[in-house]
Amino acid sequence: MTTQDVKQVVIDIIADIAPDEDLSVIKEDVSLREQLDLDSMDFLDIVMELRKRHRVEVPADDYPRLATLASCVEYLTPKFIQ
């Protein structure tokens, strides 16, 4: 999977868990929490959906690594390749 694919995976998940958000204007390096109305419950859902859809595990200690779209891609891409 390319980094572009991984980015799309994350965006697709956010679109499903927060259908009211406009995702066309997301800035990659700004925290998702700041740009979108996402709370810790929503981050849990991102993690749960990654597991459910792609069998990718994110341990609780690594949740902070999902802070921005760029950090998501950096952290998750190696997991998709494995």
Add this chain to the structure above:
Amino acid sequence: MYDAVIVGAGMSGLAAGIRLAMFDKKVCIFEKHSIPGGLNSYYRRRREPLEERKFDVGLHAMTNFIRKGEKGKPFSKLLKQLRLDYDSFQLEEQSHSKIQFPDAILKFSNDFELLKSEVARFFPDDYQNFLHLVETIVQFNELDLNATYQSTKELLSQRIKNPQLVEMIMCPLLIYGSAWENDMDFSQFVIMFKSIFLEGFARPRGGVRTILELLTKKFLEVGGEIKYRTPVEKIIVENKKIKGVQTPNGFVESKQVFSSMGLPETYERVSEGVRLPMAPAGPLSFTETILFYDKKVPLEQFDSTIVFYNNASQYRYQRPSSLYDNTSAVFCAPDNYHPNQRDGEGVLRITYMANYNLWKSLEREVYLQKKQEVLADSIKLVNTLIPDFDGNVTFSDVFSPTTIERYTWHKAGAVYGSTEKSRAGKTPIENLFIIGTDQGFVGIVGSILSGISISNLYGLMGES
């Protein structure tokens, strides 16, 4: 073998079930009753074959009202977490409600400006104090689980001069969710203040059934199972760990159990001699009268949705020393949620605080007679609040604390549960968790969020 068994198909149980099943857990809900709902349910009464009526029981209103698209509020969190659509709730807003005491009336609606202007009008000397209090409430982090108990009455009395205003503000918040008499923890007060005064009341078209249908449908869609008429008789524990539950159909093995029965009700059913903390049955229960009229109340005679009525010098939120206390009441006109439809039958609901022990001790015959007295008092209150209404009662029903106990299994008919709560949802038994009323979030939105938070915390985040 289930990943999780949930005790009770009420709001919290269904919500927890949806969350767990959504992420591929094998989940089964066991419900004692033949329909879902628990404390917020409905029932049928048939007088003649063609004259069947369904009655909503439980809350008169759904709190935490938001408009479509509003973000960061409890109700919007609930929608996201359960993947439900705002429109599917078909919310109808209250017209307005009021707190009616002998010397003052405060109206409030889903626009907070109304309450502010009412306080300015009736309590001008305290208006600035009230605004400062609201500021404190808005800033307060009510979800801090480390917060220690703080008496609301004490805190409000320090900040507001007129004790009548303190009582009037507290009245709806106490009777819509306090398990404690006459006072409540300040963080609980803040939750209630925001949900009732800052957010407001609405009701789904179709009443509580609309919500229950949405939740059960979702739960089944994501792969959950529900077994009705199946009480959990024992919670089976070995070496302080959950093994499963015992039902009339046999033993059911499960890794986790989420119980919405209430704390004393749950502990009572734990199989093994574990030393469990004391959890008393709550002191507060109610009677409720449901009146059907041959027409709706004309809006020019009465256009409020809910009246928090008190006719005594002091508001007593406590177990009365008599069967019920008719000096105060909650009076609900469900027809005034959609004030545009005025034809068809009218409905009014009247709630009094009641003493469970006294109701429980009555012989059958006296019990029925006392229910007639509640009915007569309720009709009298209709005449007091709407003196010009000339509708005729076509159908009525009264339920008592013992009715509540029979259908909800809550000890002593304690609608708001035990005075002991398990705020973090944990028990001394590994993998046994408390959701719903005795976790401590109350109301329809509160109990749904209770099921969501506790199942997230221990059912989803725990592993990985």
